Amino acid sequence: MLRDLNLVPGDTRPARELFKRRIPEKIPSLEGICQLGGETGPAWRECPVAYTGAYEKGIEAGIITMRDPQNKEQAKVDSxxxxxxxxxxxxxxxxxxxxxxxxxxxxxxxxxxxNLWEILVRSRENPDIEVELIEGACMICPPCQGYDPDREICDAGCGLRDRLKDLNTFQKLGLQHGDVLPAKQLWALLFEKLESLADICDNPGGCIPEWTTCGGTxxxxxERLREEGVEKLLNPEE
Ligand code: SF4
Ligand code: SF4
Known part of the structure; x- marks a missing residue:
């Protein structure tokens, strides 16, 4: 199982990551684990439950309770x-x-x-609105499945690589946590300093899910929006 899960003894992962994603994805059946194709000796007895389909039913039903949809809907409205x-x-x-x-x-x-759209809209309505750059969950996060409303943090599986993306973006911009800029100036700085999204979001060496390259990279x-410039971003013709 450890090999299939890409883990080693001592590794720690959130229960959600293991039970919700990795085990169903990597171990969809008990073949080769509890189903050994017959018993070869007393030490290799097969578990009587192995062929009952109970495991597959458990995987299908899921054992991790995700965030209540109503809680997310309300969070969307409030945020x-x-x-x-x-x-x-x-x-x-x-x-x-x-x-x-x-x-x-x-x-x-x-x-x-x-709330990606809502932040863009506020930038368009008021290009001088202050934007404070922060680390960790932000105004965009409350309706997200990965957001923990009690602790007000992101506990999604991509959380660690997102923190690195924040640091790398800060470094490219020459800014740090708590810096405040008018929205238009911030978009312009971003376009000026960051030529390629790959500089932040790519990780060709990532071989475990937490470090894989995001699909949009x-x-x-x-790059297309950067080419078009800030004026068009904030004053679209559509
Ligand atoms: S994955 Fe995490 S950082 Fe991204 S929107 Fe969801 S809660 Fe926020
Ligand atoms: S590739 Fe796009 S969507 Fe994915 S983390 Fe980077 S900026 Fe966000």
């Missing part, structure tokens, strides 16, 4: 209201890039799972 009324937006830096990735694709209105969406 959008907060963003609409805010004098200052609080955003983790790599989420600026995610806004561009989403907008460079099909995002033309609010998304259910995050080589899409070219960021």
């Amino acid at each position: 959008c209201d907060m963003i609409a009324r805010a004098d200052r937006l609080r955003v983790r830096p790599h989420h600026l890039l995610c806004i561009l990735c989403a907008y460079g694709g099909s995002m033309r209105g609010p998304l259910v799972e995050d 080589h899409s070219g969406k960021y």
Whole structure:
């Protein structure tokens, strides 16, 4: 099992990562684990449950309770209201890039799972609105499945690599946690300092899920919007 899960003794992962994603993905059946194709000796007795289908049923049913959909819906309403009324937006830096990735694709209105659209809209409505760059979960996160509303943190499996993306974005911009810029100036700085999304989001050597390269990295969406410039981003013709 450890080999199939890409783990070694002593590794620690959140229960959600193991039971919700990795075990169902990597070990969909008990073949080769509890189902050994016959008993070769007294030490190799097969478990009587191995062939009953109980494991597969358990995998299908799932044992991790995800966030209550109503809780997420309410979080979407409340956080959008907060963003609409805010004098200052609080955003983790790599989420600026995610806004561009989403907008460079099909995002033309609010998304259910995050508030990327709402931050872009506030930037357009008021290009001088203050944006404070922060580490960790931000105004974009409350409706997300990976957001823990009790602790107000991101505990998604991509959480660690997202923290590195924040640090790398800060470094490219020459900024740090707590810095505040007007929205338009921040978008302009981003386009000026960051030529390619791959500089932040790529990780060709990533061989475990937590470090894999995000699907949008080589899409070219960021680079296209960068080419078009800040004026078009904030004053679209659509
Ligand atoms: S590649 Fe993924 S993490 Fe990077 S900006 Fe796009 S959506 Fe965000
Ligand atoms: S995955 Fe984490 S950082 Fe990204 S939107 Fe969800 S809670 Fe926020």
